Amino acid sequence: xxxxxxxxxxxxxxxxxxxxxxxxxxxxxxxxxxxxxxxxxxxxxxxxxxxxxxxxxxxxxxxxxxxxxxxxxxxxxxxxxxxxxxxxxxxxxxxxxxxxxxxxxxxxxxxxxxxxxxxxxxxxxxxxxxxxxxxxxxxxxxxxxxxxxxxxxxxxxxxxxxxxxxxxxxxxxxxxxxxxxxxxxxxxxxxxxxxxxxxxxxxxxxxxxxxxxxxxxxxxxxxxxxxxxxxxxxxxxxxxxxxxxxxxxxxxxxxxxxxxxxxxxxxxxxxxxxxxxxxxxxxxxxxxxxxxxxxxxxxxxxxxxxxxxxxxxxxxxxxxxxxxxxxxxxxxxxxxxxxxxxxxxxxxxxxxxxxxxxxxxxxxxxxxxxxxxxxxxxxxxxxxxxxxxxxxxxxxxxxxxxxxxxxxxxxxxx
Amino acid sequence: xxxxxxxxxxxxxxxxxxxxxxxxxxxxxxxxxxxxxxxxxxxxxxxxxxxxxxxxxxxxxxxxxxxxxxxxxxxxxxxxxxxxxxxxxxxxxxxxxxxxxxxxxxxxxxxxxxxxxxxxxxxxxxxxxxxxxxxxxxxxxxxxxxxxxxxxxxxxxxxxxxxxxxxxxxxxxxxxxxxxxxxxxxxxxxxxxxxxxxxxxxxxxxxxxxxxxxxxxxxxxxxxxxxxxxxxxxxxxxxxxxxxxxxxxxxxxxxxxxxxxxxxxxxxxxxxxxxxxxxxxxxxxx
Numbered sequence: 001x002x003x004x005x006x007x008x009x010x011x012x013x014x015x016x017x018x019x020x021x022x023x024x025x026x027x028x029x030x031x032x033x034x035x036x037x038x039x040x041x042x043x044x045x046x047x048x049x050x051x052x053x054x055x056x057x058x059x060x061x062x063x064x065x066x067x068x069x070x071x072x073x074x075x076x077x078x079x080x081x082x083x084x085x086x087x088x089x090x091x092x093x094x095x096x097x098x099x100x101x102x103x104x105x106x107x108x109x110x111x112x113x114x115x116x117x118x119x120x121x122x123x124x125x126x127x128x129x130x131x132x133x134x135x136x137x138x139x140x141x142x143x144x145x146x147x148x149x150x151x152x153x154x155x156x157x158x159x160x161x162x163x164x165x166x167x168x169x170x171x172x173x174x175x176x177x178x179x180x181x182x183x184x185x186x187x188x189x190x191x192x193x194x195x196x197x198x199x200x201x202x203x204x205x206x207x208x209x210x211x212x213x214x215x216x217x218x219x220x221x222x223x224x225x226x227x228x229x230x231x232x233x234x235x236x237x238x239x240x241x242x243x244x245x246x247x248x249x250x251x252x253x254x255x256x257x258x259x260x261x262x263x264x265x266x267x268x269x270x271x272x273x274x275x276x277x278x279x280x281x282x283x284x285x286x287x288x289x290x291x292x293x294x295x296x297x298x299x300x301x302x303x304x305x306x307x308x309x310x311x312x313x314x315x316x317x318x319x320x321x322x323x324x325x326x327x328x329x330x331x332x333x334x335x336x337x338x339x340x341x342x343x344x345x346x347x348x349x350x351x352x353x354x355x356x357x358x359x360x361x362x363x364x365x366x367x368x369x370x371x372x373x374x375x376x377x378x379x380x381x382x383x384x385x386x387x388x389x390x391x392x393x394x395x396x397x398x399x400x401x402x403x404x405x406x407x408x409x410x411x412x413x414x
Numbered sequence: 415x416x417x418x419x420x421x422x423x424x425x426x427x428x429x430x431x432x433x434x435x436x437x438x439x440x441x442x443x444x445x446x447x448x449x450x451x452x453x454x455x456x457x458x459x460x461x462x463x464x465x466x467x468x469x470x471x472x473x474x475x476x477x478x479x480x481x482x483x484x485x486x487x488x489x490x491x492x493x494x495x496x497x498x499x500x501x502x503x504x505x506x507x508x509x510x511x512x513x514x515x516x517x518x519x520x521x522x523x524x525x526x527x528x529x530x531x532x533x534x535x536x537x538x539x540x541x542x543x544x545x546x547x548x549x550x551x552x553x554x555x556x557x558x559x560x561x562x563x564x565x566x567x568x569x570x571x572x573x574x575x576x577x578x579x580x581x582x583x584x585x586x587x588x589x590x591x592x593x594x595x596x597x598x599x600x601x602x603x604x605x606x607x608x609x610x611x612x613x614x615x616x617x618x619x620x621x622x623x624x625x626x627x628x629x630x631x632x633x634x635x636x637x638x639x640x641x642x643x644x645x646x647x648x649x650x651x652x653x654x655x656x657x658x659x660x661x662x663x664x665x666x667x668x669x670x671x672x673x674x675x676x677x678x679x680x681x682x683x684x685x686x687x688x689x690x691x692x693x694x695x696x697x698x699x700x
Contacts, residue, residue, distance in 0.1 A: 081612055109615030120610030124628050134614040137624070185614070 005056040007090075008189065008221040009078065014051045014087035016073055016245075019044030022085050035244055047073040049245035050087070057188075058219040062236030063247075064226050070245035071225045075193050078223060079112050080104055091189070109138040113182035117194035119174045121166040121181075127153065128162035130177050134185040145184070152184035153177070155214060172203035176210075183214070192224045196231065208235055229272055241265050253277050278395050280362060281355040284375045284385035290314045293323060293343055298334040301326060301342050312371050314383060315346050322376045322383040324348035353387070354378045359395045366392060429568050440572045447524065447578045454520040463512055467503045474499045474689065477696035495692050502685035509678045511660060515686060518649050518659030521577065522690070525584035525645045530638060533589045537596025537637075538622065547597065554590040562587050562648060566655050580648075580657025588644035595637025599630025635698030642694060646687050660686070 017025045025044035028037070035046045048070045055061040065071045076082035078089055080096065088095050096107055113134060121130050129136075132149035140148075153159060156176040166174050175195060182190055196204045212235060215222065226232050232239045233253040240250045241264075249261035257277055260266040291301050291313050305313055311328040323346055330345035351365040352374040365373060372386040393404055433440065458466065475496040479488030506515045540547040565586050569579035603626050611621045627634070649661030660679045667676025 079613060081609060105615040105617065107615075108613060114610070114613035116606055116610055116613075118604075118606040120604075120606040120613075122607060122625065122629070124631075133624075137611070137614050137616045137620055181614075191613075 005058060007054045008057040008059070008092065009055040009223070010088075010090040011051055011053050011078075012088040012090070014048055014074070014077055014089060015085050016047040016070075016077055016082055017044050017085045018047055026086055046245050047082070048077065048084075051242075051245075051247045052087075053240055053247060053250055055221060055223065057221055060215060060222045060224060060235055060237045062224045062226060062232040062239045063242060064229060064232040064236075064239055065242035066227055068244075069242040071227075071242050072193055073245075074242070075191050075223055075225050078189075078191060079108055079114060081114075109134070110185070111187055112189040112191055113185045113187040114191040114193065115175070115178045115182050115195040117197050119166070119171075119178045119198075121174055121177055123166055125165075126162065127158065127164050127166070127169070127177050130166065131180040131184050134181055138185075148186075149180065149184045152180040155183060156180045157210065170203075172199050172207060175199060175207065179211075179214075183218070188221060190220050190222045192222060194225050194227070197226065197228070204231070211235060229268055233272065233277060241268065254279060254282055258282055274398075275360040275363075275396055276358055278359050279355060280353050280357045280373070280375045280387050281384075283359070283387045283391050283395065284355075285388070286385040288314070288386045290316045290383055291326065291342065293317050293341070293346070296342065297340050298331045298342055301331045302328065302335060305331070314374050314386065315342065316383045319380075320383055321381045322352055322374050325350050325371055325374075350374070352376050355384060359392060362387065362392055363396055429571060433572055443582075444573045444576075444578045447581050448576060451520055451524055451577045451581065454523065455517055458516045458520065459513060463503075463507050467500060467507075470503065470689070471496050471499045474693050474696075477693050495696070498692075499689055502689060506682045506685060509682065511663065511679060511682050514658070514660045514663055514679065515682055516659075518646075518661060518683065518686060521581060521584065521649060521652065521657055521659055522642060522645045522686075525581050525588060525648075526638070526642050528581070528585045529589040529592050529641050529645070532585075533592025533637070533641065534596050534634065537593040537634075538600060538627075540593060540597040541600035541626075550593060554593055557586055558590045562651050563654075566651065570655050575656035577657050579655040580652030583655065584645050584648040584652050587648050588641045591637045591640035591644065593637075595640065596630065596634050599633030599637075600626045602633065603629045632698055635694065639691060639694040639698060642690050643687060646683065646690065649683060 015026065015029065017029070019025065019042065021042040021044055025038050025042045025046065028041065029046060029049065033041075035049070038044060038046060051074060053061075063071045063074060073082055077084045078096075080089075080099070084097055087097070089097050091107065091111065096104065099107060122133065125133070128146060128149050131153050132140075132145035135145035135148060150162065153162060153176075156179050158173065158176050158180060161169065161173070166177065169177070175198075178195070196207045199207060208231060211222075224232075224235060236253065238250060238252055239256055241248045241256065243262075243264050249256055249265050251259075254277055256265060257269050257272060257274055260269055289304055289308055291304065293315050294317070296304065301313065305311065305328050312325050314325055315323045317323060325347050326342055326345050327347070331342060334342060334345060350371065351369070353362055353365065353376070355375055355377070357375075362373060366389050370389075372388045373392075374386060375384045376382060377384055390401065390404055393399070394401055397404070399407075475488075475492040476483050477492075478495055479492035482488035483492070503515075506512060536550060540550045562583065565583040566579065569583045573579045573582065607625055607629065608621060611625050616624065649657070649659055650664045651661070653659065653661035653665045660682045663679035664676055664683070666672065667674075667679060
């Protein structure tokens, strides 16, 4: 998929080293010395190791990894709560690693807001004052900030709680305040550091839905840190997987699930429920043989079916629009009757799917039918390919292809 | 045995140099403190004692009852202390020590204000810089463990006898908790709140005034409470260098072996201590 959106954040060879002998450690790192060796030699810890990536405007970019993988350190480099040792962070076209303190304050005040795992609310201030805190820091008038804080609180569903104090609210609600505080600043970028990790599973799921809803309206660029792959898949447009300070793989959830770049990533994605992620586009056989209605007569149809050993084929028109399927037995009838066109026997009453359909959505469609699903383009109805029943079952059960075929044969014998 | 090191002599010489070279400064400090103490004494004594008792009583009541002061719940919370204040102050007045009690209170107020003026900024500094902390802590330990009488000698040396050396010795003795608890309070502010402040572009000043100090408030107020009580505990010692008030009466009682005098004035100090402690604690709790 091509992406014409503007690049919002660009990270280039970002490295962060903790310890006193940073420059020495950096040199060793550039020579390819391992993290453990560097720790032994210089007593420095490599937090982030030459990370590079680009985040598009309006994208939800998830950085995921286990604790100690450097993901929280990395996100803190984006607003320089952690000072990078080397590398660049471009915000639009402007390198914030070169910002003076004053410019940095300005960036933090207007362009990026952060949401924290532990909320970071001020216990002595009301919810309204907390939500308006970012605005207060940048010197907005009280009336403006109260108004904007109120709107932000409404956006996160906390209308009516303005006069209460953080301690009077549940964890989920406190995090809504944290989110409102970030939104009130109206930043272009939201940095969310394990924002939902401290919440109960149900509330966490609610908050994820709510974030997605808000994102639908506001189209912020969001950098989201998590250690939970399900969360990453649910909210991320793209996911970067980190291990030991290194970005191991970047891609969509489906990219990562279908082509894990390393054993680490593979181990990670093993437990994920693939049914909800793998789509028709991944499973379909592209450029599958099809019959063109005004070109292929019964004779041609029979030949094509026999050449690839199937008893049924999809039919398209001259614009490649999907029309339906024809079956070998029907075509043979036509051949006997000396008919010239296969139009009569096209079965149009068959299910077809769009490319973004998931396995979970496609499974119900194959009950009671014995042919593959045609994948068509949403706008034009153009035929794209076929998803076979076998591949759907393989995805759903995680059995090997041989096992599925064997099971089928056994069932037939019965 | 002969001394190997005559440390005392060096300190004495040092103090001599200080006294001579900065005599103008000592004179100015003496003037300011004496004038303030006398001014406050005169003002408080000019107000009829009934009015003062009424004001302090209401203050104590309000400190406990807060916004519910004019409701039934407030009465439950604040009535006990208010009653104690009325009876205690009336007792002091009836024993004939009203004037001395005022003098003692003035001394405590002035010493506390000076101690806080230095103690809180030092505490902030100690909280924000580990180097400052490393320097300040041993000095505080020294100030607290050195017998309080020792401070009287240079205090007289610099300021001769009177209220000023009393105030200065009291300040030195009562300053440490202001520094320690301010520093502790600020250091105990959760890191995540500070980080949130930084992430939203707070300057160091904003972090201090909008996050650290408000969150450290309870601890700092506990420090202020300690300062006041330590100051009060110094009044007898301060009277040895000429500070007036209940402490001076206790001192007279000791010198004249007068049990009645000593006991009455001692009781007066206890009453003041309880009132000041309960009021500041109530304020700190809010």
